[in-house]
Amino acid sequence: MGKLSVQFQNRLRKHPQVPYILPTAIVMLLLFILPLVFVFLISLTNYRLGVGLDDISFLGLSNYKRLFSGEESGFYYSVFISVFFMVLGTLIQMILGMICALLLNQRFRRKGLVIACLIVPIAMTPSIASQIWKLMFNSEFGVINYFIEAVTGQTVQWLSADYAFLSVLIATVWQYTPFVTLMLYAGLCSLPQSPYESAILDGANKWQLFRHITLPLLKNLILLCALMRSIDMLKTFDIPYVLTQGGPGNATRFLSLKIYDTGFGEQNFVGRASAMAVVLIVLVSLISLALFRVMNKSKEG
C-alpha cells in the first residue's frame, strides 16, 4: 500500500497536469467519443425507431453507397447548400463584425448602450427569435414588407422558394454577428499602442494602419472566430427548422435538417440518418482541421 502511494505520488509529480485534466477528459470521452463511435456503428445498420432489436441487421456500407450513388434524393443538394451557407454566412458575419468592431473602437459617448444593444441578439433564444423573424418576414402582414412597401411600393415574398435561403441567412447573420463583433472588439481593445504611434510618425494613413498593423496582430483571433463560426454555420439547425422547416420544397433543407427529417421525421430511418450524420461530421472536421492548420502556421510565422 505504502509503496503504491509513493509510486502514485512520483507519477503525479512527473505529470502534475493529470488531475486537472482528467475530469474533463472523462466527460468528453462519454459525451463526445462514445456518441461518435455509436453513430458510426448505427450508420452500418438498418436501425429504425420503434423497431425491435431482433430486426436490426448489419448492412455494411450500403447506407453510404445509397447516399453517394444519388439514390437518396436531395442529399447532394443539402450538402451543397450547407457548404454554400457556411462560406457565405461566415464571410458576411466576419466582414460585418469587423466593421462594427472598428466602429465600436472609435471614441464616443454611451458606448455601454451600444454594447447593450449588441447583446440583445446574443441573449435571444434562436428558436424563439426565428418565430419572430417568421412573423416579420410574412409577405402579407410582416413588418419588413411594410417598410419595403413604404419605400419602394413593392413587396418581397420572403419565405418563398426564391427567397427562403436569403431569409434564413438574414436571421442567422442578425443572430450571430454581434458575437463576432464583441469578440473582435475585445481583441482591438487589447492591442498594444506602440506600433500605431511609430507608424503614425512615419505618416501612415488609416487604411495602412488597419492593413499592416491591426490585421496581422488580430490574425489569430480572426481565425479562431472564423473557425467557430464556420463550424456552427455548417451545423445550422435551429433557425431554418423554425423559420422554414427546410422548405419550401427543399430550398432550405440544410444537411442537419435532412438528417433530422430522415431520422426523426415520418419514416424514422435512423440508420440512414446516421450515415448522413457521419458525412456531416467528416465535412466539419475537414474544414476545421484546414482552418486550424492555417492558425498554427500563423502562430509560428
Add this chain to the structure above:
Amino acid sequence: MKKPLRKRMNRIFLYLALFAVCFVSIFPYLWMVLVSVKERVLVYQPGVWFFQPTFENYKTIFQRYDLGSYMINSAIIAGCNCVISLFFGSLTAFALARYRFKGRKQFSFFMLFIRILPAVASIIPLFIIAAALQMLDTHAVLIITYLLFNIPFTVLMMQGFFEDISRDIEEAAMIDGCNSFQVLYKIVVPLAMPGIVATAIFCIINAWNEFVYAMQLTTFNASTVPTIVQMFKTVTGIVWGEMSAVGTVSTLPVLVFAMLVQKQMVRGLSFGAVKD
C-alpha cells in the same frame, strides 16, 4: 476651415452608423414586445403603432401554458450546468495555462474540435443511452449533455484569463507551502473572478437557448423554454401574441444578467488570442 467640416462629417457618419447597428440589433426584440401587447386583430396590421395595450397574452402564457415551470426548468438546468462546467473547465484551463506537458497543444485543439459534433448526430446515441439509463425527461440528462459544449467553451475562455495572471504571486504562495490546488483556489480564482463571471454568462446563455437536445430528450417534466415554440403551432397557425409574450419574458432574465456583467463579458472574448 476645411478640416473641421470633414471631422464633423465623420462624426455624423459615425453616429448614423452606430444608430443603424443598434436599431437592427434590437428591432426584433422591440417588435416582439409590441406584438405581445397587441390585440389579436392588430397583429395582422403592422402599420398600427399606437393602440391601447393589452396584457391578456401575459396572463394566458402563465395560466394556460405554465411558462413559469419551463423557466424554472431552464434555470435549474442552466444553473447546475454552469457550475459544473466552470469547475471542470477551470481546472483544465489552469493546467493548460500553467504546465508544459506532452500533448498540451493537442488537448487544446481537442477542446476546439469538440464543437464539430452536430446535435442532430449525437442525439441518436444520447437518446438511446438516456433511455437505457431511464434518464429521459429529467433535469440531469440535460445538465450532463450540455457539458459537451460548455466545458470546452469554459476551457477556451478561462485559459486566456489564467495566462494573463502573473505567476510571481503564485510562486510566492508555493514557497509559503501552498500546493497547486490551494494556489488555484486561494489566489488564481479570486484574481480571475471577472473572467469567471464572463464565462458564466456565456455558459448560461448557451444552456438557456439550446434547442435540439431539449426537444428530443425531454417531453414534459424537464422541458426548457426554447422547446415552447412547438406549443404554438396550432392548426389555425401560430398564436403570435402569446408567442411574443413568451419570448419577451423568457429572454429577460438572461438579458438583465448579461447587461450587468457587460464589461467583463467583452473582455473575456479575446480568448487570450492576441499576443505579441
